[in-house]
Amino acid sequence: MLVNKKRIEKINKSQLKKGEFVAYWMQASPRLEYNQALGYAIEKANELNQPLLIFFLIDAKFPEAKTAHFKFMLQGLKELKTKLKNEDFNFYLIDYNKLEDIKQITKKASLLISEKAYLKHLRKWKNQVAAKVKIPFYLVESNLICPIEEVSDKEEYAAYTIRKKINKIKNEYLKEYQLQRLKNKNKIEFENKNLKFVKNLNQYLENKNFELQQDLSDHFRGGYKAAKLKLNDFLKNKLKDYEEKRNIPHLNFQSDLSPYLHFGQIAAQEIALAALNSEYDEKSFLEELIVRRELAFNFVYYNQNYDGSLKDILYDWAYQSLMEHQADEREYLYTYQELENAKTHDKYWNAAQKEMLLTGKMHNYMRMYWGKKILEWNSDPEEAYQWALKLNNKYSLDGRDANSYAGVAWIFSKHDRAWKERKIFGKVRYMNAAGLERKFEMEKYIAKINELTN
Known part of the structure; x- marks a missing residue:
């Protein structure tokens, strides 16, 4: 299944070069399911008959990230690493230090793909990379149902102003999506000059002296598998009474999916389709998941x-x-x-x-x-x-x-x-x-x- 072209944006002027592989910088969508950024990377790799390199940069200095955030993220990455290994993907976890790391990783790449960014520090990071690398750099909208600039070209006033714009186009994007099969799965070797590969995620967490040493695993465990359990529980036991009971504090009739959405471990598109296919009225839930959530992204994107x-x-x-x-x-x-x-x-x-x-x-x-x-x-x-x-x-x-x-x-x-x-x-x-x-x-x-x- 091809990625909708309206989700794709080229953010530098570099031209395609004859490299050895296609590179996918997995950052905001660490998952296989409903990941259009990965999907586009596979498309380009198949088009060029080249293998695909997937890399994830773990930035210990990421703004405001604490132990609990890292632990949740690493739990998801551990699960993902196993799945990618079973599918014979070239996947590397790298302890990120400086922009030069990305330039080195992509030195022999034909092009680079990553996900669309919204918050200003992430936009700055990806724009800096776009200026640094000498290959085409594409961003793909993979964490919103509707491409942000297709919905609106300005900061919206309120939910009622963006709702009609989303409703006008959402059926074009709210569709099932599956990855194509990657044809070339040759192993990719690249120079290990100054790069720090992370092989043991548990050890990585222990070695970093992150602030706020709390353990939230009893309440939230990271990863797609845990997200699916939350989703299935919500659809089965909560969606029916969501409108009536979602605001009652001593009850938990919320989906509890926001941490997984934030870390990109599950896609809003998959959640929305699951709600639409359920036997219960999903309108109130989809108002929160699509209209209110995408209004929030509109806010931070257009008001930096x-x-x-x-x-x-x-x-x-x-x-x-x-x-x-x-x-x-x-x-x-x-x-x-x-x-x-x-x-x-x-x-x-x-x-x-x-x-x-x-x-x-x-x-x-x-x-x-x-x-x-x-x-x-x-x-x-x-x-x-x-x-x-x-x-x-x-x-x-x-x-x-x-x-x-x-x-x-x-x-x-x-x-x-x-x-x-x-x-x-x-x-x-x-x-x-x-x-x-x-x-x-x-x-x-x-x-x-x-x-x-x-």
């Missing part, structure tokens, strides 16, 4: 200040409203350390923070409440935004993701509408403990989190 100043990401009414109420008296003010250690007066907020610390994921509804309180308990909305991002990126397995940046920005009104003006929040949406108690059995949520600490 997504982790910077609120002034550059919020609508004028929201930013002005927050600034006008900046001097409002707050009943409680907390330091970053007090928040990080769940040391506030609010037992529901503390429970949400502990859930994230202990499991690597917070219930989505509680994450909204959690963020609103960070805004309320800090007299500087700009600092509150940075604190919320920092905590989420540090402790959530699905942090450092387009969805995370958009989700935290939503707390400050991104993609939301104006509400009745009030103290501190101005016209930004407000949430409080009384609202939680009115809607949910919050003591059951507290008891659930307490069980995790015992």
Whole structure:
């Protein structure tokens, strides 16, 4: 099955050279299933009758990545390594040090392929590589259902503005996809000059002194196999009641697939098709998976200040409203350390923070409440935004993701509408403990989190 050409972008001007193999830099899609970047690499290898080199760069200095993030990623890579070996692919894991590593890896390649990037540090990395290598460099959209630039050529205002654009084209892309068979499986040998190959992933993790030595394996284990188990459980036991129960904190009627989507261990395309083929109503779930998720990617792609100043990401009414109420008296003010250690007066907020610390994921509804309180308990909305991002990126397995940046920005009104003006929040949406108690059995949520600490 051929990759849709609208998913493919050439990002440098180098021409095809007569090399020895096609190179695929696997970075955002470490999987075999529904991986159009790998699919395009196989297409080009077959077209040139050359073998395929797949390499994954493990960057120990990756921004904000901690032990739990690396462990989750490496668990997936360990499973993938076995699958690729069984399929006779040339696959190398490399301890990344500098750009020169990629130039050396691709020295004898005919061309280079990788996945589309959205966050600015990843876009910068791939653009630097494009300028460095002397071969064509293609990026393939493999982690979104609809190609981002096909949906829109600008930052969208809200879900209602992007929804109609996605719905107009999604049927062209929301289709089953299978890899072609790679014809040439000759072994590829290349110079081992200054490259550090990673052969033992467990040993690699032990040797690196990463910050935050927590183990979340009881709650989330990395890899496609674990992702499929989560997906099948969701479809069988949760999708039927998803609309009614997804916001109830003490229940877990969410898919729990966001960490796997973030690390590219399963494709949104595969998840969406599985939901469409289920016996239950999938509309509410697909609204989150496709419309809301792709709105988040639109945000970070077209607004590269997504982790910077609120002034550059919020609508004028929201930013002005927050600034006008900046001097409002707050009943409680907390330091970053007090928040990080769940040391506030609010037992529901503390429970949400502990859930994230202990499991690597917070219930989505509680994450909204959690963020609103960070805004309320800090007299500087700009600092509150940075604190919320920092905590989420540090402790959530699905942090450092387009969805995370958009989700935290939503707390400050991104993609939301104006509400009745009030103290501190101005016209930004407000949430409080009384609202939680009115809607949910919050003591059951507290008891659930307490069980995790015992």
